[in-house]
Amino acid sequence: MLDVRNIVKIFNHGTVNEKTALRGVSLHLSPGEFVSVIGGNGAGKSTLLSAVAGVYGVDSGSITIDGRDVTRLPEYKRANLIGRVFQDPMMGTAASMGIEENLAIAKRRGQRRTLKWGVTPHEREEYRELLATLDLGLENRLTSKVGLLSGGQRQALTLLMATLKSPKLLLLDEHTAALDPKTAARVLELSEQIVARNNLTTMMVTHNMRDAIAHGDRLIMLYDGKIIIDIAGEEKKKLTTKDLLDMFEERSGSGDADGNLLL
Amino acid sequence: MNKKSVIPWIVRAAALAAMLYLWTIMPTIMSGAVSLGLLWGIMVLGVFITYRVLDIADLTVEGTIVLGASVAARMITAGYSPFLATFAAFFAGLLAGLLTGVLHTKLRIPALLSGILTLTALYSINLRVMGRPNTPLLPFKVPSVFTPFERFNLPLNIPALIVGVACLVVIVALLYWFFGxxxxxxxxxxxxxxxxxxxxxxxxxxxxxxGLMLSNGLVGFAGALIAQHQTFADITMGIGSIVIGLASLIIGEVLFGTKSFKNTLVSVILGAVVYRVIIALVIKMGLAANDLKLFVAATVTVALTLPIMQSYARTIIKSLRRPEKGGE
Structure with a gap:
């Protein structure tokens, strides 16, 4: 579904601030695969996700989604294939617009925006039912401004918006990092449900090693712009935090796993 | 947008009542102010689209309003229908918006600077369009959109009032539809x-x-109507128009609220009217015309800071009311 081939991303090329964020990352995701991506600060996990989403271009390598080469496609065109949830709950929704208006914009992802009504009565019913599945009481607040919602509610709504038009690829960029532990757990649980229900190919970046181990059927660890650990299947199911730390120390050559990785 | 109005409804009612009362004691001044306010209200809707909807302070307005006036003046004096000329002003405005939009987005120039570049370019363009800095549009020499009302022998400013209200009803309906x-x-x-x-x-x-095109289209359209109403197009008529636009916008939002999109559209138009009435009153009370811009800048500053002043006042009042809880 996703085929990333040897991508390199260098920020501030040719200046004193030059930083190579990705040093030849290759990654293949099969349809329906749920991979969690971990790594310390500056390891390149967010850069990888942003490069796939098209926030910026890559310096070399190629990105193919569902058989389509998107390497040179701008962000808004790739959005036809990709659903995204961001770390910042403010990023995924338009605060001064209503819940139904936000959903309606997401519902038309990949379509031309015409002069037809922005929200039709028919889809309103659909949204009510979908919001009810979140179990956050949003189904009766369709016209409420999204700015009035809590961070957790906004992330849940963004998740719904990202998956409303079944995307070929779902990108979750530390989407629970800004939430309190209880809300974070709830949003993660919702993510898992929605991914399973729609059988979505998913990449989830997280800071939290336990989340990465508990969720998804594959785990990737980035270090210094490279993939150093890639575990799937039975091995992934049996994985413990200790295994992961040992593996990290062995492969990165760094004795300070705790300092490099947040638990 | 979508802030609760900080002014209670009774103040709104009082403001409207005061305007009605003023109308009875000085009808000519008030009808002049209100009709001018309505025509400028069209421009304020344009400013609303950029400043509030797009969240861009677009200075192109200062040039576009003159562009609309110039295009209309040139076409009317050349013998074209004033209605056609007014619509042409709308399209000229669209082009000005397009230029600023391309400078800002495709060429990545900051919005404020893009607007300034376009308005500077428009100064020369407007002189080219008119061929001179000032074009008189005297009612007995050339027709205007107000000419059809002549046969009804209406009092002064009433044709402008009718045209203003008619245009605004149509524009507000269209904008409400479009943004939905x-x-x-x-x-x-x-x-x-x-x-x-x-x-x-x-x-x-x-x-x-x-968004920039739509906004400047409306401003160009307003420029054409204003020129016909004041019976001349002048190269300097745009100076300070962005401040007038923002003043009207903020006065309208603060006084009449922003509960819904519809409500906000009507509020900003009423704001334009209230602004003109205030200006008419201060001039009547003896403010020298040369001091007007200073007064306007001060008014806008007060209007802009009203919400924050109100929150300061609230904090002070609270601390005065509950001194025993303040120490905890």
Whole structure:
């Protein structure tokens, strides 16, 4: 579904601030695969996700989604294939617009925006039912401004918006990092449900090693712009935090796993 | 947008009642102020689209209003229908908006500077269009959109009032419809959160350009009407128009609220009217015309800071009321 081939991303090329964020990352995701991506600060996990989403271009390598080469496609065109949830709950929704208006914009992802009504009565019913599945009481607040919602509610709504038009690829960029532990757990649980229900190919970046181990059927660890650990299947199911730390120390050559990785 | 009005309804009612009362004691001044306010209200709707919907302070307005006036003046004096000329002014405005939009989005020049570049360019363009800095449009020499009313022998300013209200009803209805469509929603969302809009597959560049075009189209249209109402187009008539626009916008929002999109559209028009009435009153009370811009700048500053002043006042009042709880 996703085929990333040897991508390199260098920020501030040719200046004193030059930083190579990705040093030849290759990654293949099969349809329906749920991979969690971990790594310390500056390891390149967010850069990888942003490069796939098209926030910026890559310096070399190629990105193919569902058989389509998107390497040179701008962000808004790739959005036809990709659903995204961001770390910042403010990023995924338009605060001064209503819940139904936000959903309606997401519902038309990949379509031309015409002069037809922005929200039709028919889809309103659909949204009510979908919001009810979140179990956050949003189904009766369709016209409420999204700015009035809590961070957790906004992330849940963004998740719904990202998956409303079944995307070929779902990108979750530390989407629970800004939430309190209880809300974070709830949003993660919702993510898992929605991914399973729609059988979505998913990449989830997280800071939290336990989340990465508990969720998804594959785990990737980035270090210094490279993939150093890639575990799937039975091995992934049996994985413990200790295994992961040992593996990290062995492969990165760094004795300070705790300092490099947040638990 | 979507802030609760900080002024209770009784103040709104009082403001409207005061205007009605003033109308009875000095009808000529008031009808002049109100009709001018309505025509400028069209421009304020344009400013609303950029400043509030797109969240861009677009200075192009200062040039576009003159562009609309120049185009209309040139066409009317050349013998074209004043109605056609007024619509041509709208299209000229669209082009000015397009230029600013391209400078800002495609060439990545900051919005404020893009507006200044366009308005500077427009100064020369407007002189070219008119061929001179001032074009008189005297009612007995050339027709205007107000000419058809002549046969009814209406009092002064009443034709402008009728034209203003008619245009505004149509424009508000169109804007309300447009910003409710898929395309309009996408423009509103772009002003709100461009990240989200791109993630939902919308080209924010096109949305910003479209919004700037629509806004400047309305401003050009207003410029044409204002020129015909004041019976001349002048190269300097745009100076300070962005401040007038913002003053009207903020006065309107503060006084009449922003509960819904519809409500906000009507509020900003009423704001333009109240602004003109205030200006008429201070001139009547003896303010020298040369001091007007200083007064306007001061008014806008007060209007802009009203919400924050109110929150300061609230904090002070609270601390005075509950001194025993203040020490905890």
């Amino acid at each position: 469509t898929e395309l309009g929603s996408a423009i509103r969302a772009t002003g709100n959160n461009p990240n989200m809009v791109r993630a939902q597959g919308i080209n924010t560049t096109s949305m910003i350009i479209l």
